[in-house]
Amino acid sequence: MHPRVVLHADMDAFYASIEQRDHPELRGKPVAVGGDGRRGVVSAASYEARQFGVHSAMSSVEARRRCPELIFVPGSMRRYAAESKRIFEIFGRFTPAVQGLSLDEAFLDLTGTERLWGPARGVALALRRAVREETQLPVSVGIAPVKMVAKIASDLAKPDGLLEVAPGDVADFLAPLPVRRIWGVGPVAEQRLLAAGYATIGALVRADPRALAARFGPWGVALARLGQGRDLSEVEPYRDAVSYSEENTFADDVSSPQVLEAALITHAESVAQRLRRDRLRARTVVLKLKLARRVAPGPRGYPLLTRRTTLPVPTDDGALLAHTATRLLARAALREPVRLLGVGVTQLISADTGQLALFPTRGDRRERLNRALDAIADRFGSGAIVRGDARPAARAGLSLQRKRGADPVDR
16 A cells, blocks of 8 residues: 655745736735725735735735835736646646645645656656746645645745655654644634643643543544644545635725625626536525624624525526525614625535426526526626626635636636
């Protein structure tokens, strides 16, 4: 049996690197991709900007405060998605087992490929060289016997580096790292572990499992197991989508039901188009609302409301999704302004199951209309045609998320 070999490839400052490549005047300067408004968010920061403490998900106001010379560019998802496609084509040359995590990173399972490609380090060097030669972009790579360790290694190799962790070195590699490096440990969990005296992964691994179970339950024992490098998760080249969603942060707080409903229509149509592109239908519709009232510091310091309902028959029709989301909005009975709004769907099934439409008398007409909308979007882009009562829904920042069913050009 071949020992597991997992490679994690992560593009360096992906959006910002593309902008600096395509615009020589930006090279060597602090660059941030994202919105420059009061509610803008940094989607990517060049390494020159990171020296000032600017990072992704930071508010544009804070980024500008830290680096007054920061250059903001709005970015182009069209170019980024096209570049991502090229990069993933390169990844696929080395193994068919590629699990994309976002537009700019992926796991590659090299287990059993040594007879074809040679040692993993040589594969990683060839991959990095191919990406650099064909895209003029840097990529950092981590190699390890498990996914979590490979991802940590690629992060420590940045920028533009390579780090391999041999199977026998996993424990020593992980031991001095802070506990926040373990998958599933966020800010709150980190504080709990620090309060218990576990500052490093090594300290957690050395703890008595009974003590961990008594204080943290099964979660603590599972963390210690991860800290030992015992991660059994496989590289999954293809995973069925479990939900689709679209959302945006408004430039100004919104109280008008008409404005909210218009944005709902835009998001519902986008989600429906992605469903049809992947030949799926959804049974549950989810409305997401973030209120404008701040209750805690940081980007998560706003109350979040969700409302959902299940349809009697699955659908891929944007008008029905919008109608359902509008009813959910009315059910929320808002009495204060909204900062963020989103529409999502879950309980997905194949559109080829042959189920009847929700409104049989109008189903054929709806289907013809949706096909026409899709054809126009495929030819001219997703923003080429919208329903008359839709409203543009600009996002505060660009997402690196790989969206199933999104237009490969316009996403």
